[in-house]
Amino acid sequence: xxxxxxxxxxxxxxxxxxxxxxxxxxxxxxxxxxxDNIQLPGMLHMAILRSPMAHAHITHLDVxxxxxxxxxxxAFSAKELGDLNGAVPCVWPVTDEMQAPAFPALAIDKVxxxxxxxxxxxxxxxxxxxDALEAIEIDYEAxxxxxxxxxxxxxxxxxxxxxxxxxxxxxxxxxxxPGTGIPYDEAKAKADVVVKRRFINQRLIPAFMEPxxxxxxxxxxxxxxxxxxxxxxxxxxRVLLALVTGLPENSLRxxxxxxxxxxxxxLQIYREEILAVQIARxxxxxxxxxxxxxxxxxxxxxxxxxxxxIEIAATKDGKLLxxxxxxxxxxxxxxQIITPGTPLLGMFMYPGIYKMDAYDFNxxxxxxxxxxxxxxxxxxxxxxxFAIERIMDELAAELNMDPMELRKKxxxxxxxxxxxxxxxxxxxxxxxxxxxxxxxxxxxxxxxxAEQERRRxxxxxxxxxxxxxxxxxxxxxxxxxxxxxxxxxxGGWEHCTIRMLxxxxxxxxxxxxxxxxxxxxxxxxxxxxxxxxDVDDIEVVHSDTGRAPYGMDTYGSRSxxxxxxxxxxxxxxxxxxxRVIAAHQLECSIDDLEYAGGAFRVKGDxxxxxxxxxxxxxxxxxxxxxxxxxPTLQAESTVDPQDFSYPHGTHLAAVEVDTExxxxxxxTYVCVDDVGVQVNPMIVExxxxxxxxxxxxxAMYEGVEYDEDGNLLxxxxxxxxxxxxxxxxxxxxxxxxxxSTTNPLGTKGVGEAGAIASTPAIINAxxxxxxxxxxxxxxxxxxxxxxWRTIQEAKAAxx
Amino acid sequence: xxxxxxxxxxDGTTYDSEVEPRTLLVHWLREDIxxxxxxxxxxxxxxxxxxxxLDGQSVKSCSVLAVQAxxxxxxxxxxLAEGEDNWHPVQxxxxxxxxxxxxxxxxxxxxxxVDLLGENPTxxxxxxxxGLEGNLCRCTGYHNIVKSVQYASDLMSGGAx
Ligand code: FES
Ligand code: FES
Numbered sequence: 001x002x003x004x005x006x007x008x009x010x011x012x013x014x015x016x017x018x019x020x021x022x023x024x025x026x027x028x029x030x031x032x033x034x035x036d037n038i039q040l041p042g043m044l045h046m047a048i049l050r051s052p053m054a055h056a057h058i059t060h061l062d063v064x065x066x067x068x069x070x071x072x073x074x075a076f077s078a079k080e081l082g083d084l085n086g087a088v089p090c091v092w093p094v095t096d097e098m099q100a101p102a103f104p105a106l107a108i109d110k111v112x113x114x115x116x117x118x119x120x121x122x123x124x125x126x127x128x129x130x131d132a133l134e135a136i137e138i139d140y141e142a143x144x145x146x147x148x149x150x151x152x153x154x155x156x157x158x159x160x161x162x163x164x165x166x167x168x169x170x171x172x173x174x175x176x177x178p179g180t181g182i183p184y185d186e187a188k189a190k191a192d193v194v195v196k197r198r199f200i201n202q203r204l205i206p207a208f209m210e211p212x213x214x215x216x217x218x219x220x221x222x223x224x225x226x227x228x229x230x231x232x233x234x235x236x237x238r239v240l241l242a243l244v245t246g247l248p249e250n251s252l253r254x255x256x257x258x259x260x261x262x263x264x265x266x267l268q269i270y271r272e273e274i275l276a277v278q279i280a281r282x283x284x285x286x287x288x289x290x291x292x293x294x295x296x297x298x299x300x301x302x303x304x305x306x307x308x309x310i311e312i313a314a315t316k317d318g319k320l321l322x323x324x325x326x327x328x329x330x331x332x333x334x335x336q337i338i339t340p341g342t343p344l345l346g347m348f349m350y351p352g353i354y355k356m357d358a359y360d361f362n363x364x365x366x367x368x369x370x371x372x373x374x375x376x377x378x379x380x381x382x383x384x385x386f387a388i389e390r391i392m393d394e395l396a397a398e399l400n401m402d403p404m405e406l407r408k409k410x411x412x413x414x415x416x417x418x419x420x421x422x423x424x425x426x427x428x429x430x431x432x433x434x435x436x437x438x439x440x441x442x443x444x445x446x447x448x449x450a451e452q453e454r455r456r457x458x459x460x461x462x463x464x465x466x467x468x469x470x471x472x473x474x475x476x477x478x479x480x481x482x483x484x485x486x487x488x489x490x491g492g493w494e495h496c497t498i499r500m501l502x503x504x505x506x507x508x509x510x511x512x513x514x515x516x517x518x519x520x521x522x523x524x525x526x527x528x529x530x531x532x533x534d535v536d537d538i539e540v541v542h543s544d545t546g547r548a549p550y551g552m553d554t555y556g557s558r559s560x561x562x563x564x565x566x567x568x569x570x571x572x573x574x575x576x577x578x579r580v581i582a583a584h585q586l587e588c589s590i591d592d593l594e595y596a597g598g599a600f601r602v603k604g605d606x607x608x609x610x611x612x613x614x615x616x617x618x619x620x621x622x623x624x625x626x627x628x629x630x631p632t633l634q635a636e637s638t639v640d641p642q643d644f645s646y647p648h649g650t651h652l653a654a655v656e657v658d659t660e661x662x663x664x665x666x667x668t669y670v671c672v673d674d675v676g677v678q679v680n681p682m683i684v685e686x687x688x689x690x691x692x693x694x695x696x697x698x699a700m701y702e703g704v705e706y707d708e709d710g711n712l713l714x715x716x717x718x719x720x721x722x723x724x725x726x727x728x729x730x731x732x733x734x735x736x737x738x739x740s741t742t743n744p745l746g747t748k749g750v751g752e753a754g755a756i757a758s759t760p761a762i763i764n765a766x767x768x769x770x771x772x773x774x775x776x777x778x779x780x781x782x783x784x785x786x787x788w789r790t791i792q793e794a795k796a797a798x799x
Numbered sequence: 800x801x802x803x804x805x806x807x808x809x810d811g812t813t814y815d816s817e818v819e820p821r822t823l824l825v826h827w828l829r830e831d832i833x834x835x836x837x838x839x840x841x842x843x844x845x846x847x848x849x850x851x852x853l854d855g856q857s858v859k860s861c862s863v864l865a866v867q868a869x870x871x872x873x874x875x876x877x878x879l880a881e882g883e884d885n886w887h888p889v890q891x892x893x894x895x896x897x898x899x900x901x902x903x904x905x906x907x908x909x910x911x912x913v914d915l916l917g918e919n920p921t922x923x924x925x926x927x928x929x930g931l932e933g934n935l936c937r938c939t940g941y942h943n944i945v946k947s948v949q950y951a952s953d954l955m956s957g958g959a960x
Pocket of ligand 1: 838839840841842843844845846847848849850859860861862
């Protein structure tokens with residue numbers, strides 16, 4: 001306990017400063033706690049036999065030969081597992097009529113994608129478990145694989161799900177969102193120009209670097225089942241594991257220790273997690289499973305996977321009138337946690353930052369014999385942003401306008417906020433003019449356009465292209481009532497408890513669950529600012545339902561925008577409780593006290609003061625508390641956000657395309673993001689960089705490929721091109737700061753911005769470079785081969 | 800399967816062990832002797848997460864058999880500067896330049912950087928990017944990793960860059 005008073009005059013607020021991260025000492029010294037590190041007495045290793053077929057009947061399956069292999073303790077198929085074979089849940093039935101087929105953890109009679117789980121072996125040694133898979137007897141009878149989305153919907157198509165009660169179609173659902181304005185056809189009737197495009201937003205693999213891992217131990221404290229999992233969502237996982245397994249929720253403890261990236265890929269309840277828990281429970285021994293990267297590629301959910309038909313109508317001087325969007329969204333073989341809802345997260349964002357009179361959105365979810373899809377960084381919003389930002393460039397070309405001018409003509413001006421969009425949202429704040437002006441300046445837009453002209457005129461084989469993306473996104477998921485209206489079964493609130501211990505140290509217990517975002521540092525900054533104490537005196541407790549029981553976890557750029565509000569409120573409540581105790585100690589009224597720099601002071605009497613740490617000790621000893629005040633100094637808050645937040649930004653890319661080889665070089669990338677108030681600008685910048693790399697990768701490098709039999713062709717990191725340092729440039733990033741008004745910290749969220757904004761900027765740039773050759777689209781990823789082919793086709797068409 | 804005796808010095812401690820011939824060095828480190836700071840990210844030698852220094856040279860410990868390390872000396876991220884209060888300049892630089900987020904690629908990145916700077920104490924940006932090509936990071940977009948390497952180079956060469 002300290003009696004020295006902090007000097008409020010020299011205490012600098014930690015908010016908005018690029019503090020180096022608390023997390024880094026342990027991460028940089030290898031003192032990490034990855035799930036795969038865990039070894040427990042009696043622990044068994046689980047290995048999984050996966051289907052090599054995309055679609056097949058299992059005609060024979062016998063796991064018993066595996067039992068006589070060395071070190072093997074047990075082996076299960078669906079038959080042996082019986083009632084323990086839990087069903088993987090989907091928590092977002094987007095329509096009442098949605099087709100929601102059963103998704104057993106271990107396949108029953110039929111497999112539906114390469115990587116489907118068929119059987120498991122448990123052994124005391126990891127290699128032995130893998131070896132024993134070979135002994136399992138299995139025969140398949142192949143069925144035609146459903147791969148193409150349009151073919152899947154044709155009458156007579158092979159059915160991915162054909163149970164007696166299934167509706168006899170590969171359609172999962174149809175979702176229609178009419179805009180708030182006039183009917184689209186009415187707007188279109190007034191148009192001078194209508195541009196229509198089909199964009200393929202290809203499937204991607206999240207490819208977080210730490211493979212999934214789970215350890216389930218039935219030997220926790222008393223009757224507890226402890227589950228360590230490399231997950232983004234320990235709290236949601238706890239509820240769902242209880243529902244799926246029937247284990248009482250209050251006997252389940254979920255811990256997400258150090259987690260090596262997620263990007264939505266660990267926003268899931270996976271069949272392997274269910275199997276580990278059920279088998280650990282059945283055998284009474286801890287069970288561990290860590291995926292190989294090869295398993296990761298086929299069995300961790302994929303992202304994107306949409307065919308986007310988009311049509312935009314405008315006047316000849318470039319005023320937007322309306323937009324119509326028709327999506328086909330690839331669900332894959334089964335519905336996972338939010339598979340059907342993921343494309344719908346984008347449905348409000350197709351209008352982007354623009355004003356228009358009409359909007360119509362339609363989405364059809366389609367089952368295929370591929371790995372299930374679900375959230376991947378941006379989840380629905382990268383797809384919508386890609387479509388609108390791409391078609392704005394196509395419209396500009398059609399109108400012979402500069403694409404930036406077209407945007408300026410149609411965007412929401414800063415004085416128009418709050419602005420009710422045609423998709424039914426209310427954007428609280430924004431300043432597209434400011435971010436764009438700054439970006440144009442940093443990029444030297446005029447200079448690059450002049451260079452482009454020169455190269456075009458001289459017929460340079462290496463052409464310069466400029467790509468624009470003026471994006472906004474919907475963050476801070478989510479107001480619980482909105483989620484309810486969208487038929488999502490849970491809420492979107494967030495929780496924080498702050499406790500000052502008798503020694504003056506603080507525990508900040510958050511329901512968010514970081515996996516690289518630096519919450520331990522940033523959350524400390526928010527609380528330290530309000531409590532007036534040192535950032536290093538705060539320990540952020542997270543990702544363990546035993547220590548941090550309430551929370552909604554980390555995804556959708558929500559942790560700061562929603563969780564930050566709970567931190568602020570809890571810290572303020574803690575001060576309010578301390579104020580009552582301090583007034584009692586100092587024998588004054590609470591109104592006579594001011595709080596600054598970690599201490600209460602009696603106004604006008606600087607000598608009479610009480611540091612917060614001293615109040616904490618009083619609250620602990622409880623020898624002299626005012627009547628009616630309970631011992632201990634802690635406060636909590638659970639905040640349901642009043643609305644979403646809307647980060648935005650202007651991203652500009654300059655690419656050089658070698659028209660003879662098709663090779664694209666990203667020369668300059670400039671972005672100015674407005675993420676509202678920044679708690680730690682260093683972390684903000686890092687989030688933008690990482691997002692940019694993933695968005696650029698979608699444009700240039702990454703794409704899931706299946707053959708017609710449903711074999712995954714990009715099944716390893718040697719075939720699926722996650723970019724290396726040599727594939728990317730340095731970025732020029734900056735920010736503007738327009739505080740959000742939907743939360744008291746004025747923050748918006750930054751986790752997904754880079755990934756959402758950059759993909760269309762790159763493709764717009766490549767198309768811009770090649771437009772004089774007749775090119776008006778390039779499919780992603782824009783590999784040299786594909787760009788070269790596109791040029792040849794354009795040449796042939798114009799010849 | 801018959802086991803083969805090996806003797807390997809890891810972060811200054813010599814371990815005498817018996818391994819299956821097929822055991823990968825990274826699995827021996829993690830599972831047999833509990834040096835879990837070194838991690839596995841793939842099964843095709845593509846990601847570099849498992850990088851360690853083998854007699855001073857960076858190698859992917861998933862593409863080396865434990866028996867091949869017999870008689871040699873290994874430095875992992877845990878031994879580069881023992882204890883969280885001791886910092887190798889490369890570790891300092893990664894912290895200062897925010898060259899890590901989730902930290903999963905970090906052990907490999909740091910050791911690959913130590914090797915890179917050993918061979919080329921003042922690399923250009925292009926040389927850094929080429930030099931780290933075998934190490935994937937999904938979080939940082941590499942921008943701050945490049946800055947970290949440049950800063951480490953400054954620290955190690957006394958600002959000679
Ligand atoms: S684990 Fe990926 S290269 Fe070694
Ligand atoms: S910091 Fe997460 S993979 Fe590099």
